[in-house]
Amino acid sequence: MKGFYGRILEIDLSRGKSTVTEIPEEEYRKYLGGSGLAAKIYDSRGYAELDPLAEESPLIILTGILTGHNVPTACKLAFCGKSPATGIWAEAVVGGYWPAALKTSGYDGLIITGKAEKPVYLCSGENGVSIEDATDLWGEDAYATVEKLQAVHGDKTKVAAIGPAGENQVLISAIMIDGLDARAAGRCGMGALMGSKNLKAIASVKTENVPPLHDKEALAEARKKVLPQIREKAKGLTDFGTAGGVPVVEKLGDLPIRNWTGGSWSEGAAKVSGQAMADQFFVKHYACFACPIRCGKEMKVPIGPHKDTVSHGPEYETVAGFGAMCLNDDPAYVITANDLCNRLGIDTISGSTVVAFAMELYEHNLIPADLLGDLKPEWGSGEAILKLIKQIAYREGLGEYLGRGVKKAAEYFGPLAAEFAVESKGLEFAFHDPRAFTSMAVVYATGARGACHLEGLTYFNENKAIPASILGLPDDYDPHGTEGKAVLAKTMQDYMGTFNALGLCKFLNRGHVSPADIAGWVSAVTGWDLTEKELLTAGERLFNLKRKINVGLGISRKNDTLPPRLLVHDRGEGAAAGSLPHLGKMLYEYYQLRGWSLEGIPAKETLKRLSLI
């Protein structure tokens, strides 16, 4: 084996015991590690039957084949299992430095089951992985947890930690990476899954232990070839981070405004853009492991108890969420809300969605007075945003319900509330509007973990930021039409699944890296002769495997849909005015391309073709 260890450490926190599981090389070639191999393990062990918060329900943490190698952006690992938020397949992929540090433990990853009697953290380093007492860390925020663990294990210690939200098993809680130079495993409530195990953190001290490479020179050569191109094409991300995209996206009608009802917000978008924030609050750039893009931005927190401390600057999704979605055009509140979510360990996509949802409930007088107290969640209120984030983390007041995610929260606030809950399969939508780029309707409707943008990213293709021609598809699309959208969604989903398995960042696409490039990197690392075609077939395999898991959990065509707000509500202004996705037409084509029945079930022949049965 080259490039990875083929070894996973399984830790049972109830018994305080661990065992080593060997994974054959052919399994890696078939599933590529990361969330791909995790899905294979999850599926083959009958884990799907367990309640996500049951003691024996696993938190599977797997690096990919490329993670930790000197491959552009090979910084990622995946937290997988069953989502406590949605009850279906969950994967939350994250970068930073911790994943690569964890891989130097001598294991490709961890499978954590059981529940510790009292709070613990795991420590990986020269001496393997140990279970340590975390009583003193419990209740600390995610940044403070990192500081405390670095004080014990050294400055270079990299950490994955939950905040109070994860401890309290808030269903929209995240697992936070690397402290203030933050990265988040945000979606699917994996913080709650970790918290349910009394597991506060995983501290990883980097060792010299790296799996050997097959052909270091070939890899260096391949890397050298693409670096200039990545730096050039992805320069916008380097300069202003993901939040630099806010004004562009607003101009295209792609930015969700006022809980997905507004069509244009150009002044607001300018005020909270990455560019505007950089002008006022920028401290420095930072990168994840092995990444030439450096999209991370440190910023000063402008208000609140953490005023003037340095923190991670908000990403595009966070600005869209706590800015446009809530009609808040004050970047100070966006940055502070982001800092607060990071510290408390809340997914900023789901977190800002539930806040915007609460604002709409408030507008419609649907929140009981005793639940509101002195809170006034009016559109645009930065103070309400900050208060609600705290209430969510500590399950207080309104936060008790909001922390369940919009779907479950809507059940509490009555039938009309469901109209304001923008989710698919229980997961809140990421902030790219399927009315602006209709291929995203297919991506969101069929996403393995629910309304995820990252499984398809096709707004980038439609917007020509990523040439679809690298996948043999046309580069030109009518953003509001249906033609070519099903095949675009399907192809990108298959391809993007390989990133989550290999440990790569999807911003490589912004650098116009091709599947052939990636297949070459894998071959250089492993010694396999992996072709572009085999890579993409593996991606198709992974997408179908996750679908198979979800089908076992009751998912079928009936769940492949968008909320009525995105199917029926023409915003009537902005660049996507007049556009509503004809989802049925695209899905019909999609199922045929996938080799699924019209009920959305993978056909036996499809599963056989992909060696899944």
Add this chain to the structure above:
Amino acid sequence: MKGFYGRILEIDLSRGKSTVTEIPEEEYRKYLGGSGLAAKIYDSRGYAELDPLAEESPLIILTGILTGHNVPTACKLAFCGKSPATGIWAEAVVGGYWPAALKTSGYDGLIITGKAEKPVYLCSGENGVSIEDATDLWGEDAYATVEKLQAVHGDKTKVAAIGPAGENQVLISAIMIDGLDARAAGRCGMGALMGSKNLKAIASVKTENVPPLHDKEALAEARKKVLPQIREKAKGLTDFGTAGGVPVVEKLGDLPIRNWTGGSWSEGAAKVSGQAMADQFFVKHYACFACPIRCGKEMKVPIGPHKDTVSHGPEYETVAGFGAMCLNDDPAYVITANDLCNRLGIDTISGSTVVAFAMELYEHNLIPADLLGDLKPEWGSGEAILKLIKQIAYREGLGEYLGRGVKKAAEYFGPLAAEFAVESKGLEFAFHDPRAFTSMAVVYATGARGACHLEGLTYFNENKAIPASILGLPDDYDPHGTEGKAVLAKTMQDYMGTFNALGLCKFLNRGHVSPADIAGWVSAVTGWDLTEKELLTAGERLFNLKRKINVGLGISRKNDTLPPRLLVHDRGEGAAAGSLPHLGKMLYEYYQLRGWSLEGIPAKETLKRLSLI
């Protein structure tokens, strides 16, 4: 008051008492009687809070202003309340002779609450309305019940009765009218509502008591004017009944085949058509009260225990249901299934839908063996159809679940079963395919009682069988497009609502009768100067009033949808191949035309404009 009494008899079966309620003339002008006035009473009394099968839940039975007068097709009344099947507004409108006979009781209708201690029937005649013992009738089928009551009260007695299905509170049970020359108040499970009151039947002996007319001559003149035109234009209905439409409809892709999955079935359609059945089994034509069309057909029952008896010949919906939906091309089984449903008191639309649903479950091995016993519900099996109808009526075996309707049944058979359950708001679809005529997608999605065809009937407009120009709309439509569909659906819904209120049959449309004609009849009967515009505004009022009731019951835009089978499943064959309705686009337009919010809630200004608040 002219044309109606302005008096309703309220009967409390728990206490065996009745009271008379006077309704002011202006209420009749505003709500037109029938299901319109019923909705007004239902809404104003807070009935909506009650469980539909609770003792105090009302069964409101109201004739319309025109019912019983010598006006073409003025034969109808409405059974209204909350549907035990769907939990929302219910109206089941029915003709025959009984409604006109009931109106000669001296009351415009009845409101029945409470529950009799033992089975009873009501008898209306010269001496008002009495409550009679029905112990001997309980368990009898609907035809036998009529015979027994006629033996007591005379041959001319007209009867509304439930069969065993209604007694057993089967949620898809009907109220049957007039015995073998049958008419059915089929939809919404009103048989169960009647059964829950221990009320077996209402026997009405015709008296001389008819409300006086304002202008008999003007009415006779108006009638004379339209009769030839009705006879000419609706000749197809006279010749072969509604079932004559089967082959035409199949050619247009409008016929649902194999539980809505098939696109063409021309040989089958020819075999079970009204024409083919008439050739083999016809006995005689019959009409409802005051109807020049005479679409009723008596036929000989070809098989089973009632072989060679004369019965009602199946309607289009029944042929589509027990024929095409179940892939059964043997008309003998269609006629026998229809006879059985009539006798047992089962809605043939919902009844055949649950049978087709069971056949699809069986194909997918989703029915537990112990529930099947020796039953083999294979596609096309006439024997399985007959067995399942009996099981449904007596709540035995599989029938216990099927009798709940497809939505609730699907909950029992697991998540995949929901893919095969074709319903909206809990009501099974009538058998006109919204993929063939997309305006029907809007009609079904927004229907006050769920997936009802009769609330819109726009397939007739799109198919040019009814000129939309009588409503000031274009006569030409692209059947698979979206243009003009929202306004067509809205306008027809408003207009059709007046029929259910006035007591008219919607086949008048097939006779090209106009709103001006109808306004003239109402004016001649009542002495009002009712204009076409006032009539249509009343229709709009009624549609909004029912929506208001449903909104109070939790209905909003989220419920205005079609099942994925009709939105995503392109049948790929037949005349509607390639067509899937773009529901979102049409609904967006529709809500604006209606003056509803984008969440599907009538705006205050709309309710004010229609004098509903």
